[in-house]
Amino acid sequence: MPFQDYTLIQAPMAGGINTTELTVGAARAGALASIGAGYLSGQAIEEAVRAARDGGADAFAVNLFIPGEPGATEAQWRAAREALVPCYEAAGVDFPDTFAELPGFDEQFDAMLEARPAFFSFTFGRLDQACRDACRARGIALIGTATSRAEARQQAEDGVDAIVLQGEEAGGHRGSAETRGAGQPLAALLEACGDLGRPLIAAGGLMDGADMARVLGQGAAAAQLGTAFLSCPEAGTAPAWRQALAAAGPDATAVTAAVSGRYARGLANAWMDERAPRDIAPYPDQHRLTAPLRKAAGAEWKSLWAGTGAHRSRALPVEELVATLLKECRAAG
Numbered sequence: 001m002p003f004q005d006y007t008l009i010q011a012p013m014a015g016g017i018n019t020t021e022l023t024v025g026a027a028r029a030g031a032l033a034s035i036g037a038g039y040l041s042g043q044a045i046e047e048a049v050r051a052a053r054d055g056g057a058d059a060f061a062v063n064l065f066i067p068g069e070p071g072a073t074e075a076q077w078r079a080a081r082e083a084l085v086p087c088y089e090a091a092g093v094d095f096p097d098t099f100a101e102l103p104g105f106d107e108q109f110d111a112m113l114e115a116r117p118a119f120f121s122f123t124f125g126r127l128d129q130a131c132r133d134a135c136r137a138r139g140i141a142l143i144g145t146a147t148s149r150a151e152a153r154q155q156a157e158d159g160v161d162a163i164v165l166q167g168e169e170a171g172g173h174r175g176s177a178e179t180r181g182a183g184q185p186l187a188a189l190l191e192a193c194g195d196l197g198r199p200l201i202a203a204g205g206l207m208d209g210a211d212m213a214r215v216l217g218q219g220a221a222a223a224q225l226g227t228a229f230l231s232c233p234e235a236g237t238a239p240a241w242r243q244a245l246a247a248a249g250p251d252a253t254a255v256t257a258a259v260s261g262r263y264a265r266g267l268a269n270a271w272m273d274e275r276a277p278r279d280i281a282p283y284p285d286q287h288r289l290t291a292p293l294r295k296a297a298g299a300e301w302k303s304l305w306a307g308t309g310a311h312r313s314r315a316l317p318v319e320e321l322v323a324t325l326l327k328e329c330r331a332a333g
């Protein structure tokens with residue numbers, strides 16, 4: 001389906017949230033599904049795409065992180081590692097001797113090209129010309145991400161097919177090239193970017209069809225929802241994370257760079273208060289240093305990424321959630 005046929009995008013969510021069941025269910029119910037492949041190896045991307053197709057999803061987006069600044073210096077790595085010792089201790093998790101490397105972008109990008117999804121979406125910066133040309137040559141449509149008018153204009157100049165405007169309300173990492181860039185409310189972003197001549201995809205804090213209708217009325221061509229899908233039984237969300245979402249009240253989220261070295265929004269826990277480390281390695285090295293802790297610890301030391309709408313989560317099966325969102329949007333539009 002061409003992009004114009006979608007009003008709802010199930011957001012890419014790297015880290016195992018976008019299971020095959022979630023992708024297939026969202027696609028079957030009429031959303032543009034996404035596979036957050038930012039932490040996957042080339043082989044895992046190939047497998048995820050094959051599984052989605054075998055399950056019956058034909059059009060979906062594969063999403064990757066654009067690599068940015070060089071990683072930590074030796075001194076930054078040592079200081080950040082040291083600062084995390086009390087955090088591992090507090091959580092009762094053994095401090096590891098080694099920290100896993102992340103897959104390289106080139107390997108991921110080549111696997112994505114080979115798999116030829118209908119859409120390639122990306123975050124954390126611009127896609128270079130050679131990569132854009134390679135996608136074009138294979139008929140893969142491009143979806144860039146922006147958190148300011150300046151970034152959205154660059155994406156428009158690069159000729160992407162649609163731009164995700166990610167407001168500061170959004171769950172997960174801020175999709176800016178700037179690792180600590182200030183965010184903006186979604187409504188202000190939509191207003192500032194209406195003249196760029198590209199389809200805009202609104203993201204951040206949208207939880208129901210009335211929210212979708214509102215942003216469509218503000219000039220968006222589609223809405224991208226992440227947090228709303230975290231409570232679907234098909235999502236790969238950890239039990240502690242689901243419980244925290246179900247218990248969340250309004251104002252339950254905050255922003256931190258302590259987990260990964262990049263600003264990200266999640267349910268407030270130890271990462272957002274005085275227990276968080278002060279010395280933080282640049283992204284993605286801080287992510288590597290904190291990964292074993294977040295994996296083994298309870299909810300206080302997990303990354304519970306979620307947007308400002310977390311308290312309005314509905315634990316519905318994905319097909320029912322998509323059908324409900326589209327129905328509510330039509331009713332409110």
Ligand SMILES: Cc1cc2nc3c(=O)[nH]c(=O)nc-3n(C[C@H](O)[C@H](O)[C@H](O)COP(=O)(O)O)c2cc1C
Pocket residue numbers: 011012013014017036037038063122123145166169170171172173175203204205206224225226227228305306307308309
């Ligand atoms: C758990 C989680 C993981 C995310 N991972 C990614 C990702 O891998 N790539 C990406 O472009 N955006 C990612 N995002 C951001 C979403 O694309 C989207 O901007 C955000 O979910 C919208 O805000 P909402 O969560 O309030 O709906 C993630 C969001 C969440 C909640």
